[in-house]
Amino acid sequence: MNDPYSVLGVDPGASDDEIKKAYRELARKYHPDNYQNNPLADLAEEKMKAVNEAYDAIQKQRQGGGSSGQSGSYRPQGGYSAQSSNPTFARIRSVISAGDLAQAERLLNEVSDHSAEWYFLRGTVAYRKGWLDEAMQNYQIACQMDPNNMEYRQALAMMQRGGAGFTPYGYSSDLSDCCTTYLCLRCLCPLDGGLCC
């Protein structure tokens, strides 16, 4: 296993608070909510696992290596996986989660019954392909046909928010912060001089 300190991106001499802070930032970054429906969700999950393990390992070391103690690390509940009563759709769902989008598309095209779930799955395939306009249209139809389905509504709401996401520290729309950075920059860099190319 990698050095737990380098996984968290902290110095081995860092204080407990610094470690906790670094851990929280990473846990926020790789949180499954940020990778909801994202084709890279599995990679984020792996990162999350590595970060959790590193944090636990450091906690253990610092507590004297003895008792495992209670771990303070965050554990995701595991992504929800909606079940489908229709066997064809259940199969298509498993093909999508295996990442075979072309096959999922073929299977969907063979289905003649265009139910709300059909539109939802078509939206999911489009989303994973990166065809976001079509994804949105399909999710909208699915929600119109079955307005009470939480799964469809969640998917549509996520797109209507402009996507799931995490903003690293320092990139929030906090204006006072921008100004100070700007002022510092103007003082430090002679950018207006003839140095610039």
Place this chain on the structure above:
Amino acid sequence: MREELKCRDFDLYRATYCGLCRTMRRRCGIMAPMVLNFDFTFLAVMLAPEKGEQLTYCHRCHIWPRRRCMCCQSPALELAADESVILAYWQLRDKVQDETFLGGLGHRFFALMLRSAYRRAAARLPSFTEAVTRQLSALHGLEQENCTSLDRAADTFAVLLRSAVPCSQDEAKDRAMGQLLYHLGRWIYLLDARDDLEEDRTKGNYNPILLRYGQQPCDEQLSLTLDNSLSLMRAACGLLDFGRQTQLIENVLYLGLPLVQRAVFDGSWKQLKKQKIWRNKI
């Protein structure tokens, strides 16, 4: 957004820009730096290796011989230099095809000047050249049939940009990089189409946004789909290790691209774009 960058990151960006210019000149001849632009500088930043010291050197600028600037030198720059030339050449050829004989003379002339540079670059990167010609001809086909799907039209350029990064041994890295570049390409294509919207409307040129939304106002929906692409780029970026370049890339993804997007939608982009980046005060 320049104001948000640390000096170190700004220097890195500038050195990449100058390094790219110099690499293009060295590898593809004196005409090549003509096509230098910031998109490919950003690509060069993304391609650069995350670890190790970057080789930098000082030289006099060819265009402004009185100035001295720091340059980066790396295989990533060589790749980005060749790719810029190939893409610029085919984009020129594409414009020539779209225009009448006389209207296309300017582009024809530029394409001719770039020809030898292109030959050298294409010989080194046959697979990228193949991808560019394939995707641009697919786009041309969609234009001919007046394709109304935003996604299909944008897909051509998105796939093209995705092929700009060679495969590495690391599958996870390739997938994340692929998603980042795909959505960057999609975002660039759609925003460019939005920027040309009024011009295309009066001239009657092909524009997917025009065909998709007709006369209805489209900005809200369009910016939403672009925001979704940005989110997917950021999510992919979070899984990649860019080392020294991280701050610079995050600055572009979290501040630079949204700024450009807003400017295109409110119409101020045309002025903004003309300002010189090294001295501008955005």
